[in-house]
Amino acid sequence: DGGITQSPKYLFRKEGQNVTLSCEQNLNHDAMYWYRQDPGQGLRLIYYSQIVNDFQKGDIAEGYSVSREKKESFPLTVTSAQKNPTAFYLCASGPLEGWAEAFFGQGTRLTVV
């Protein structure tokens, strides 16, 4: 089945640690996105990528980093510089065409302990 796989589903991080969230898609989509979801704030864009080896900052990129070494993969690292990392993180992918929807993974819930 084609789709987007995020792992792990739950992740716990100690303060001061970096953690990496995985996102893999087999839909052959060019564009990939990372969103952060907090209660009552909707989805906020962290980073996005249109092509391998290229990515751009979204609205809340501070404290995060990404890579796009393969078309299928777009991992997100939450660094120790992110002051409030506890949130639900959603990865999405989609065609570049402006009329097209994005497809979402099941999300990773990150908790700082």
Place this chain on the structure above:
Amino acid sequence: GNSVTQMEGPVTLSEEAFLTINCTYTATGYPSLFWYVQYPGEGLQLLLKATKADDKGSNKGFEATYRKETTSFHLEKGSVQVSDSAVYFCALRTGGADGLTFGKGTHLIIQP
């Protein structure tokens, strides 16, 4: 820039009631419009979409019509079920590289 405004929740209805969730937008350019649904602990699923003015998107009894003159895309369903309880997001895309712009979401609660 682009923005989406939707009614804040929670919206609580009884089963079989009529549902309307309002969505209005501001966009630079000519957007495509979407409704997504999110069940607890899960990602977003596309519910329906419309890509040009006067288009009606429909799925699972839900409908929304792209109204360019009022910049709106209100979600409706004639008879809701308990299983429709979820968070609903209105979104738009204008073809920019940064993808979709989302509203803050409306939490819908259907009581039996």
